[in-house]
Amino acid sequence: MSDTGFTFTIDGLPVQAKPGQTIMEAADDAGVYIPRLCDHEGLRHQGGCRVCTVKASGRSVAACTQPATPDLVVENESEHINSMRRDLVEMLFHEGNHLCPICEASGNCELQAMAYRLDMTQPTKFPYLEPCRALDASHPDIALDTNRCISCGRCIRASQDVDGKGIFGYVGRGIHRRVAVNGVDLAHTDAAVTDDAISADVCPVGCIIRKRVGFSKPIGSREFDDGLIGQKIESKRK
Amino acid sequence: MVEAHSTGNGVAAPKDARNSRAITGICDRFGNDPHRMLDILRAVQDRFRWISPTAMETIAEATGLTRIAVEGVASFYSFLSLEPKGAITIRLCDDIVDRFAGLDDVVKSFEDELGIKLGTTSVDGRFSLEYTPCIGMCDQAPAAMINDIVVTRLTKEKARSIARALQSEARPQDLISPQFDALSPYERVTMAVDSNIKHAGEVLLGPVPRDAGLEKASVLQPEQIVAEVEASGLRGCGGAGFTTGAKWRLAAAEADTDRFVFCNADEGEPGTFKDRVLLTERADLLIEGMTIAARAVGASEGLIYLRGEYVYLQEHLESVLTERRTRGVLGTDIMGKAGFDFDIRVQMGAGAYICGEEGALISSCEGLPGEPKTRPPYPVNRGYLGHPTVVNNVETFCHAARILDRGDEWFHAIGTKGSHGTKLFSVSGDCLNPGVYELPYGLSVAELLRMVSGEDAAAVLVGGPSGTMISRDSFQRKLTFDDLATGGAIIVFSGKRNILEIVEYYMSFFVHESCGYCTPCRVGNVFLQKAIQKFRKGNADSSDIDYLRDLSATIIETSRCGLGVTSPNPILSTLENFPLVYSAVSKKSEDGMKATFDIQSAIEEARGIAKRRSYIFDRDYGK
Numbered sequence: 001m002s003d004t005g006f007t008f009t010i011d012g013l014p015v016q017a018k019p020g021q022t023i024m025e026a027a028d029d030a031g032v033y034i035p036r037l038c039d040h041e042g043l044r045h046q047g048g049c050r051v052c053t054v055k056a057s058g059r060s061v062a063a064c065t066q067p068a069t070p071d072l073v074v075e076n077e078s079e080h081i082n083s084m085r086r087d088l089v090e091m092l093f094h095e096g097n098h099l100c101p102i103c104e105a106s107g108n109c110e111l112q113a114m115a116y117r118l119d120m121t122q123p124t125k126f127p128y129l130e131p132c133r134a135l136d137a138s139h140p141d142i143a144l145d146t147n148r149c150i151s152c153g154r155c156i157r158a159s160q161d162v163d164g165k166g167i168f169g170y171v172g173r174g175i176h177r178r179v180a181v182n183g184v185d186l187a188h189t190d191a192a193v194t195d196d197a198i199s200a201d202v203c204p205v206g207c208i209i210r211k212r213v214g215f216s217k218p219i220g221s222r223e224f225d226d227g228l229i230g231q232k233i234e235s236k237r238k
Numbered sequence: 239m240v241e242a243h244s245t246g247n248g249v250a251a252p253k254d255a256r257n258s259r260a261i262t263g264i265c266d267r268f269g270n271d272p273h274r275m276l277d278i279l280r281a282v283q284d285r286f287r288w289i290s291p292t293a294m295e296t297i298a299e300a301t302g303l304t305r306i307a308v309e310g311v312a313s314f315y316s317f318l319s320l321e322p323k324g325a326i327t328i329r330l331c332d333d334i335v336d337r338f339a340g341l342d343d344v345v346k347s348f349e350d351e352l353g354i355k356l357g358t359t360s361v362d363g364r365f366s367l368e369y370t371p372c373i374g375m376c377d378q379a380p381a382a383m384i385n386d387i388v389v390t391r392l393t394k395e396k397a398r399s400i401a402r403a404l405q406s407e408a409r410p411q412d413l414i415s416p417q418f419d420a421l422s423p424y425e426r427v428t429m430a431v432d433s434n435i436k437h438a439g440e441v442l443l444g445p446v447p448r449d450a451g452l453e454k455a456s457v458l459q460p461e462q463i464v465a466e467v468e469a470s471g472l473r474g475c476g477g478a479g480f481t482t483g484a485k486w487r488l489a490a491a492e493a494d495t496d497r498f499v500f501c502n503a504d505e506g507e508p509g510t511f512k513d514r515v516l517l518t519e520r521a522d523l524l525i526e527g528m529t530i531a532a533r534a535v536g537a538s539e540g541l542i543y544l545r546g547e548y549v550y551l552q553e554h555l556e557s558v559l560t561e562r563r564t565r566g567v568l569g570t571d572i573m574g575k576a577g578f579d580f581d582i583r584v585q586m587g588a589g590a591y592i593c594g595e596e597g598a599l600i601s602s603c604e605g606l607p608g609e610p611k612t613r614p615p616y617p618v619n620r621g622y623l624g625h626p627t628v629v630n631n632v633e634t635f636c637h638a639a640r641i642l643d644r645g646d647e648w649f650h651a652i653g654t655k656g657s658h659g660t661k662l663f664s665v666s667g668d669c670l671n672p673g674v675y676e677l678p679y680g681l682s683v684a685e686l687l688r689m690v691s692g693e694d695a696a697a698v699l700v701g702g703p704s705g706t707m708i709s710r711d712s713f714q715r716k717l718t719f720d721d722l723a724t725g726g727a728i729i730v731f732s733g734k735r736n737i738l739e740i741v742e743y744y745m746s747f748f749v750h751e752s753c754g755y756c757t758p759c760r761v762g763n764v765f766l767q768k769a770i771q772k773f774r775k776g777n778a779d780s781s782d783i784d785y786l787r788d789l790s791a792t793i794i795e796t797s798r799c800g801l802g803v804t805s806p807n808p809i810l811s812t813l814e815n816f817p818l819v820y821s822a823v824s825k826k827s828e829d830g831m832k833a834t835f836d837i838q839s840a841i842e843e844a845r846g847i848a849k850r851r852s853y854i855f856d857r858d859y860g861k
């Protein structure tokens with residue numbers, strides 16, 4: 001490996017990379033966490049949420065899609081970068097309808113966890129867009145509440161590429177762009193609760209709900225209750 | 239013939255079968271190729287005036303896609319509709335220039351005569367009336383599209399008579415000329431739309447010998463063509479200004495058997511209409527330039543991506559392509575040179591500004607929603623269907639053809655250092671002589687204003703909303719890549735215009751045109767627009783100026799493509815050059831309460847419900 005590999009730095013720390021790796025992939029291997037929402041292990045990169053924005057040799061890029069190159073100097077955890085990330089996370093909160101206290105995903109939610117990690121503790125400055133989105137509870141085993149959708153597209157890619165089904169897709173443009181299903185409602189698609197797209201860790205928020213298992217794990221012992229998002233990757237650091 | 243959507247009762251069944259046959263026929267015509275999705279959907283839209291759920295299913299089946307994938311495309315483009323549209327759809331250009339030229343009166347005439355409100359379709363399904371962003375007619379505003387026809391210089395009287403004619407069964411094309419069917423494609427175009435060439439320069443709009451550049455290129459080696467274009471200093475005229483020779487060199491260097499040459503005729507930047515004039519008056523030169531590019535990079539297929547708004551030019555372009563094939567300057571063995579093969583197809587867009595961004599343009603040509611592509615890879619390395627693709631602006635190709643004819647030194651000597659040759663400027667707004675001006679790079683804005691009789695200008699928007707709004711004290715600045723770069727739009731505003739109204743309009747344009755792929759552009763621009771509304775209502779305070787700056791900075795730095803990177807420019811450049819406009823309407827917070835909170839309007843509804851005024855907040859209550 002070392003003959004083709006190369007080194008670059010993230011916040012001063014030397015990181016090894018293989019040709020063809022993105023900045024984020026190399027960072028993950030090295031135990032350096034770069035915040036992300038639309039990227040998910042095992043799925044194609046989308047590069048849409050922009051939470052993974054880093055400065056690479058002076059240029060702002062999305063770490064999940066930008067190839068690592070030898071001697072790149074990457075700025076990841078600076079106050080400037082994190083404040084932009086905070087803006088982006090706030091935008092996602094304000095774009096949809098996020099009522100954490102009543103949400104089944106609270107504690108397992110990557111959006112919520114990202115807000116904690118980025119120190120989103122002040123009252124937010126943006127207006128709420130309060131969209132009107134209908135709940136789809138038609139499927140016997142799955143409910144879909146796109147009020148919480150952050151347009152990460154992870155369900156779309158999982159269904160297409162892992163399940164080979166194509167149950168989800170984007171429709172519309174601009175602020176009206178949203179995730180929709182391949183039928184009048186979810187019951188009229190071939191979605192199954194065993195699909196990868198429906199599995200607990202594909203939807204980062206609480207859009208895709210598996211029926212009858214809600215709250216089986218109590219709040220307090222959920223994924224992000226005992227530490228910040230990203231610590232799994234950071235614990236790999238030697 | 240327009241067929242209304244089926245009613246779902248028994249009578250409709252044979253008609254459903256007929257409709258479904260018609261749709262499979264359309265899919266067949268495009269080889270059931272999912273990459274031709276935009277053509278398929280345009281054809282279905284034209285025939286049925288909407289893309290119905292059953293139509294989407296039929297198309298999905300024919301092309302082997304999921305229904306949701308078809309819906310993803312159908313719901314992306316403004317000219318495709320998921321609800322039935324009228325047999326005649328009137329799209330009024332609602333650009334700020336049209337508004338200032340009397341759009342309101344025109345709207346009112348149409349509404350009155352057709353008996354429908356803007357944004358609706360008549361119950362009998364005959365008419366739809368709606369707004370559409372800049373259709374590239376700012377020099378003859380207000381203008382509108384009526385199905386595939388363009389009408390310009392509308393007044394309230396003209397609008398009234400158009401509406402009456404359409405109601406008494408006139409076809410849209412009859413509005414152009416009663417002899418429309420007997421006219422040539424070129425006549426049809428020029429009778430509808432005035433080219434308005436106000437100043438012809440020596441490169442493009444003056445006399446141009448036919449195919450002289452191609453003749454010379456056909457005996458040069460590809461490498462020599464690239465070298466000549468490189469030496470001329472030609473830079474892209476679509477806005478970004480990338481060196482054209484360098485772009486061609488990169489594409490030529492790729493190891494691939496298939497390469498493509500695409501012409502960007504999307505011309506969506508509000509206030510830009512110079513490509514419209516080139517497509518009308520210099521279509522041969524454009525195709526000549528594309529053919530030269532094809533020889534330079536080794537491409538055998540080309541495509542002209544024509545914005546949906548310019549569909550009235552399609553027939554004209556097709557006829558020029560056909561004529562060139564007949565003459566042996568397009569197709570196989572071009573100019574008698576064995577193996578010099580290149581042909582071009584016109585790809586229609588369907589109402590999406592973002593498709594002018596080269597990655598989005600390629601997505602659109604692949605039958606996808608017009609979303610930009612992740613870079614790298616760049617189009618010259620892996621573009622259309624993964625193959626090296628050169629995307630250049632209409633004007634860039636025209637220049638290239640002239641350079642091959644007259645030589646790189648001739649071109650290089652025109653203009654200034656770093657900005658060589660001439661540039662077409664589309665001038666509109668508050669000036670006496672709007673139109674197209676071909677001028678060498680390096681003129682100042684003041685010099686241009688004198689030529690167009692726009693001396694009353696208080697503000698000039700150079701490069702359209704994604705460019706820079708400058709004030710009088712900057713009119714000495716030069717129109718070059720290094721000072722004020724522009725894809726060609728020059729919009730003049732006199733002192734009587736409201737800067738904040740202009741800014742709000744352009745922000746609403748970007749909100750409408752954002753593709754929605756990335757968070758900052760999709761959401762952030764909505765927030766910017768709302769913040770400007772707050773200023774216009776007089777509810778802003780000085781902290782809102784910082785808010786505008788900070789939010790703009792985040793959008794610019796984190797957006798995925800050039801749209802988001804430039805969309806805050808109307809705000810940032812007016813904050814910089816017209817600061818008083820903002821401070822004049824910002825409140826000071828005197829009592830420490832948030833100035834944006836207005837107790838009077840907050841309790842207005844309660845007053846209505848209680849049918850009385852407030853003890854506390856209406857000071858004179860009870861007195």
Ligand SMILES: Cc1cc2nc3c(=O)[nH]c(=O)nc-3n(C[C@H](O)[C@H](O)[C@H](O)COP(=O)(O)O)c2cc1C
Pocket residue numbers: 473474475476477478479480502503504505506507591592593594595596597629630631632634635799800801
């Ligand atoms: C949002 C957006 C819209 C664009 N619209 C156009 C357009 O309408 N026409 C154009 O030629 N270039 C447009 N561009 C620039 C293209 O991406 C690309 O740079 C250009 O077509 C390259 O051609 P050139 O080098 O000949 O200018 C646009 C870019 C962006 C980001």
Ligand code: SF4
Pocket residue numbers: 592610751752753754755756757759760797798799800801802803
């Ligand atoms: S900046 Fe983002 S949302 Fe805006 S047009 Fe580009 S990719 Fe789409």
Ligand code: FES
Pocket residue numbers: 035036037038039046047048049050051052053062063064065
């Ligand atoms: S994780 Fe990179 S853009 Fe979303």
